[in-house]
Amino acid sequence: MEVVLQSSPFFRGVEYLAIFCCGMAGGLAAIRKGYDVFTIIITAWLTALGGGIIRDVLLGAVPPVGISDRVSVLTALLAGCTVAIIHPEVDRLKWSMLTIDALALGLFAVNGASKGLLYNTSGMTAVFLGTFTAMGGGMIRDILLNEVPMVIRDRHWYIMPAVIGSMLTVPVWRWRARGMISERVAMALDVAIVIVVVLLRLGSVRFDWQLPRAVPR
Amino acid sequence: MEVVLQSSPFFRGVEYLAIFCCGMAGGLAAIRKGYDVFTIIITAWLTALGGGIIRDVLLGAVPPVGISDRVSVLTALLAGCTVAIIHPEVDRLKWSMLTIDALALGLFAVNGASKGLLYNTSGMTAVFLGTFTAMGGGMIRDILLNEVPMVIRDRHWYIMPAVIGSMLTVPVWRWRARGMISERVAMALDVAIVIVVVLLRLGSVRFDWQLPRAVPR
Amino acid sequence: MEVVLQSSPFFRGVEYLAIFCCGMAGGLAAIRKGYDVFTIIITAWLTALGGGIIRDVLLGAVPPVGISDRVSVLTALLAGCTVAIIHPEVDRLKWSMLTIDALALGLFAVNGASKGLLYNTSGMTAVFLGTFTAMGGGMIRDILLNEVPMVIRDRHWYIMPAVIGSMLTVPVWRWRARGMISERVAMALDVAIVIVVVLLRLGSVRFDWQLPRAVPR
Numbered sequence: 001m002e003v004v005l006q007s008s009p010f011f012r013g014v015e016y017l018a019i020f021c022c023g024m025a026g027g028l029a030a031i032r033k034g035y036d037v038f039t040i041i042i043t044a045w046l047t048a049l050g051g052g053i054i055r056d057v058l059l060g061a062v063p064p065v066g067i068s069d070r071v072s073v074l075t076a077l078l079a080g081c082t083v084a085i086i087h088p089e090v091d092r093l094k095w096s097m098l099t100i101d102a103l104a105l106g107l108f109a110v111n112g113a114s115k116g117l118l119y120n121t122s123g124m125t126a127v128f129l130g131t132f133t134a135m136g137g138g139m140i141r142d143i144l145l146n147e148v149p150m151v152i153r154d155r156h157w158y159i160m161p162a163v164i165g166s167m168l169t170v171p172v173w174r175w176r177a178r179g180m181i182s183e184r185v186a187m188a189l190d191v192a193i194v195i196v197v198v199l200l201r202l203g204s205v206r207f208d209w210q211l212p213r214a215v216p217r
Numbered sequence: 218m219e220v221v222l223q224s225s226p227f228f229r230g231v232e233y234l235a236i237f238c239c240g241m242a243g244g245l246a247a248i249r250k251g252y253d254v255f256t257i258i259i260t261a262w263l264t265a266l267g268g269g270i271i272r273d274v275l276l277g278a279v280p281p282v283g284i285s286d287r288v289s290v291l292t293a294l295l296a297g298c299t300v301a302i303i304h305p306e307v308d309r310l311k312w313s314m315l316t317i318d319a320l321a322l323g324l325f326a327v328n329g330a331s332k333g334l335l336y337n338t339s340g341m342t343a344v345f346l347g348t349f350t351a352m353g354g355g356m357i358r359d360i361l362l363n364e365v366p367m368v369i370r371d372r373h374w375y376i377m378p379a380v381i382g383s384m385l386t387v388p389v390w391r392w393r394a395r396g397m398i399s400e401r402v403a404m405a406l407d408v409a410i411v412i413v414v415v416l417l418r419l420g421s422v423r424f425d426w427q428l429p430r431a432v433p434r
Numbered sequence: 435m436e437v438v439l440q441s442s443p444f445f446r447g448v449e450y451l452a453i454f455c456c457g458m459a460g461g462l463a464a465i466r467k468g469y470d471v472f473t474i475i476i477t478a479w480l481t482a483l484g485g486g487i488i489r490d491v492l493l494g495a496v497p498p499v500g501i502s503d504r505v506s507v508l509t510a511l512l513a514g515c516t517v518a519i520i521h522p523e524v525d526r527l528k529w530s531m532l533t534i535d536a537l538a539l540g541l542f543a544v545n546g547a548s549k550g551l552l553y554n555t556s557g558m559t560a561v562f563l564g565t566f567t568a569m570g571g572g573m574i575r576d577i578l579l580n581e582v583p584m585v586i587r588d589r590h591w592y593i594m595p596a597v598i599g600s601m602l603t604v605p606v607w608r609w610r611a612r613g614m615i616s617e618r619v620a621m622a623l624d625v626a627i628v629i630v631v632v633l634l635r636l637g638s639v640r641f642d643w644q645l646p647r648a649v650p651r
Contacts, residue, residue, distance in 0.1 A: 030586075036645035038593050039586050053492070058270070060279035062494035063555055067562040084648040121280055128284040139361075144573075146582040148363040152247075152256050159255050211253035214301040275487070277496035338497055345501040356578075365580040369464075369473050376472050428470035431518040 016075045018107040021100035023048035023079025024090055026141045028097075031087050033145060043141055044080030045073070051136030055112050055129050059119050098205060099198065105158075106197030108134040109165035110190050114173055123170040130166025135159060157204035157211065165197040233292045235324040238317035240265035240296025241307055243358045245314075248304050250362060260358055261297030262290070268353030272329045272346050276336050315422060316415070322375075323414030325351040326382035327407050331390055340387040347383025352376060374421035374428065382414040450509045452541040455534035457482035457513025458524055460575045462531075465521050467579060477575055478514030479507070485570030489546050489563050493553050532639060533632065536595075540631030542568040543599035544624050548607055557604040564600025569593060591638035591645065599631040 026047025030040040049066030056064035065072055083090055090097065112133025116126035135151045135158075142149040151158050169190070176186040203209060243264025247257040266283030273281035282289055300307055307314065329350025333343035352368045352375075359366040368375050386407070393403040420426060460481025464474040483500030490498035499506055517524055524531065546567025550560035569585045569592075576583040585592050606627070610620040637643060 031648040034647060035586060036589065036647055038591075038645050040648060042593060043586075057274055057491055058280055058284060060277065060494065063492055063550075063559050063563075067492060068556060068559045070556075070558060073558060073562075087648050116280075122285060122287075124287060124290060125280050125285045128290075129280075143360060143577060144583060144586060146363065146580065149361060152252060152260075152361060155253065157255075159259060211255050213251060213253050214248040214257060214304050274491055275497055275501060277494065333497075339502060339504075341504060341507060342497050342502045345507075346497075360577060363580065366578060369469060369477075369578060372470065374472075376476060428472050430468060430470055431465040431474060431521050 014103075015107060015111065016071065018100075018104035019048045019072055019075045020079045020082075021097075022104045022108075022137055023076045024083040025097060025101055026137065027080045027083035028087060028090055029141055029145060031083065037084050040084050041077055041080035043144065044083065045076040046144065047137040047141040048076035048079060049073070049137065050140035051108055051112070051133040051138075054136040054140075055115065055133040058129060058132065059116060059121070061115075061119065099202060102161075102198040102201035103194065105134045105162055105201055106165050106194035108137075109162045109197060110169045110193055113166040113169035114190075117170065117173045117177075123174075126170055126173075127163065127166040130169060131159065131162045134162035134165070155210050157200055157209060160211065161197040161200035161204075164200065165193050168193045168196065231320075232324060232328065233288065235317075235321035236265045236289055236292045237296045237299075238314075239321045239325075239354055240293045241300040242314060242318055243354065244297045244300035245304060245307055246358055246362060248300065254301055257301050258294055258297035260361065261300065262293040263361065264354040264358040265293035265296060266290070266354065267357035268325055268329070268350040268355075271353040271357075272332065272350040275346060275349065276333060276338070278332075278336065316419060319378075319415040319418035320411065322351045322379055322418060323382050323411035325354075326379045326414060327386045327410055330383040330386035331407075334387065334390045334394075340391075343387055343390075344380065344383040347386060348376065348379045351379035351382070372427050374417055374426060377428065378414040378417035378421075381417065382410050385410045385413065448537075449541060449545065450505065452534075452538035453482045453506055453509045454513045454516075455531075456538045456542075456571055457510040458517040459531060459535055460571065461514045461517035462521060462524055463575055463579060465517065471518055474518050475511055475514035477578065478517065479510040480578065481571040481575040482510035482513060483507070483571065484574035485542055485546070485567040485572075488570040488574075489549065489567040492563060492566065493550065493555070495549075495553065533636060536632040536635035537628065539568045539592075539596055539635060540599050540628035542571075543596045543631060544603045544627055547600040547603035548624075551604065551607045551611075557608075560604055560607075561597065561600040564603060565593065565596045568596035568599070589644050591634055591643060594645065595631040595634035595638075598634065599627050602627045602630065 023044035027040045027044035029047075030043040035043070049064075049072060052072075053064040053066040056062060056066070067073065109130040111130075113126040113130030115133075116129035117123075121129065139149045139151055147153070172181075172186055172189045172193070175181045176183065181189070240261035244257045244261035246264075247260040252260070262283075266281075266289060269289075270281040270283040273279060273283070284290065326347040328347075330343040330347030332350075333346035334340075338346065356366045356368055359370075364370070389398075389403055389406045389410070392398045393400065398406070457478040461474045461478035463481075464477040469477070483498075483506060486506075487498040487500040490496060490500070501507070543564040545564075547560040547564030549567075550563035551557075555563065573583045573585055576587075581587070603624070606615075606620055606623045609615045610617065615623070
């Protein structure tokens with residue numbers, strides 16, 4: 001579906017939206033710590049594209065998209081600049097940011113898993129790549145700012161929706177590769193997967209769904 | 218010796234044991250911080266296989282074994298699940314865990330250095346790769362949980378036995394490659410190296426051997 | 435200019451000086467935290483060569499120079515040993531260390547960007563690679579020692595001079611590649627870029643130049 005996702009202007013647009021939103025979320029974290037504009041922009045860029053960089057390094061697709069695709073990079077840098085100016089507004093958008101972040105989670109999971117499959121990895125490897133793409137940026141951001149990464153800290157579902165999204169992407173991609181479904185159906189299914197991820201993530205925050213801890217004794 | 222190690226069912230078994238034990242140690246660290254089951258499993262997996270992932274990325278052997286070898290991955294995930302259930306028992310096994318961790322240190326050092334040599338790196342590069350394989354997982358785990366990595370924090374010998382083990386692996390591998398020793402002898406020497414690493418690590422903890430600090434003045 | 439930089443004994447010498455100084459700065463950070471000799475040496479090595487390792491992994495130039503070039507590795511290890519002995523003297527050299535660190539920043543930026551271009555990356559990718567090479571080592575060191583990386587923490591210009599140095603390297607390299615300037619001129623321009631980076635960095639610390647924070651409201 002990489003091809004499908006990439007070739008469709010709609011999906012390209014949504015992907016850049018995800019990068020932009022991720023970048024804003026990253027920049028905001030740097031702003032809250034009082035860092036300067038340059039650090040804000042770098043943090044925005046790493047948050048938006050770090051996951052894809054990890055994915056590409058693990059796949060051997062170098063140099064990674066995150067430092068070579070002009071539009072992606074400019075989108076991420078623009079997000080950093082934007083948030084440096086309109087941060088009070090962004091800060092107030094708690095639910096919007098959460099939704100946008102969840103959207104990015106889903107899009108990156110589908111995108112990462114598909115790119116893995118395109119490079120002929122096994123389904124399992126593709127699931128890992130999708131998960132890494134979805135979580136990587138936030139992980140790098142939090143490590144840089146010296147916090148326990150949110151993917152670990154967050155009591156709500158964060159990694160799990162990404163894993164589920166990546167898993168669901170594998171059969172869709174295979175059906176399409178074998179010609180069992182048309183491009184249009186594959187695209188619709190990919191959209192559905194993204195929606196599932198978003199709903200799982202938002203539902204978890206809204207209704208305080210939590211995974212069990214280690215068996216207490 | 219990679220070939221030897223890989224082709225021997227005995228060594229394969231021991232390697233999976235190392236992954237399993239490393240994974241349990243990693244999961245335990247997440248349990249102690251009160252994280253949920255998913256985080257425990259992810260931490261277990263990264264601790265068990267993170268060193269090998271670094272090794273494979275540095276070698277260009279992508280996608281890394283840590284996300285593509287089914288048995289390794291399942292072993293690591295299983296370790297996470299297991300420790301989430303039997304953690305009180307594992308927690309009590311201080312010396313057993315230490316021994317198992319030391320065993321993993323030795324096995325990963327021998328395995329990492331051998332894999333490097335198999336890819337035609339120089340001896341020096343192989344030593345670095347062996348050391349990274351042995352230390353990488355624990356390093357990633359501690360960075361994720363926002364602690365100073367144990368390899369740095371631990372006052373006892375930790376990196377040094379791994380470096381020594383990796384160094385000893387180089388001549389053994391070369392003798393075998395040149396046909397100077399038989400496969401059986403090479404395997405015996407590899408086992409001896411693992412034992413040396415384990416003894417150095419355990420001896421250091423038991424008898425409180427410490428490396429000197431910077432020259433005080 | 436990689437070729438120029440590499441083929442010139444003068445530049446090779448300066449590069450090893452940069453590695454040595456970076457290594458001393460890294461070792462010093464470990465000494466201040468009271469770690470043992472082995473940790474000091476490992477920290478020195480990672481600080482000196484970590485940036486180049488990131489650059490080479492992103493470029494697919496594996497195994498990275500940082501684990502395969504004998505002279506670089508020995509220089510870094512020697513820096514760690516040296517600083518473990520003469521740390522009180524090094525500690526007193528505040529401005530010298532700052533200058534040396536700035537020199538390394540400039541050299542690594544020029545060197546990283548040039549190596550990228552040599553591997554046929556776009557100018558943008560080369561700028562990223564130059565920046566990563568310059569910042570990477572310090573970033574890894576601070577993550578290992580569990581601090582907010584200095585590139586983020588430092589209120590003065592740190593990333594920006596590296597980015598500017600990398601950007602300036604791109605046209606110089608291209609002019610040379612197209613035969614528009616001689617090797618001698620290219621080398622002189624590279625030296626000038628390094629000087630610009632050093633002046634920007636030192637000027638920022640000396641005169642307390644700071645970048646603006648996010649727009650306050």
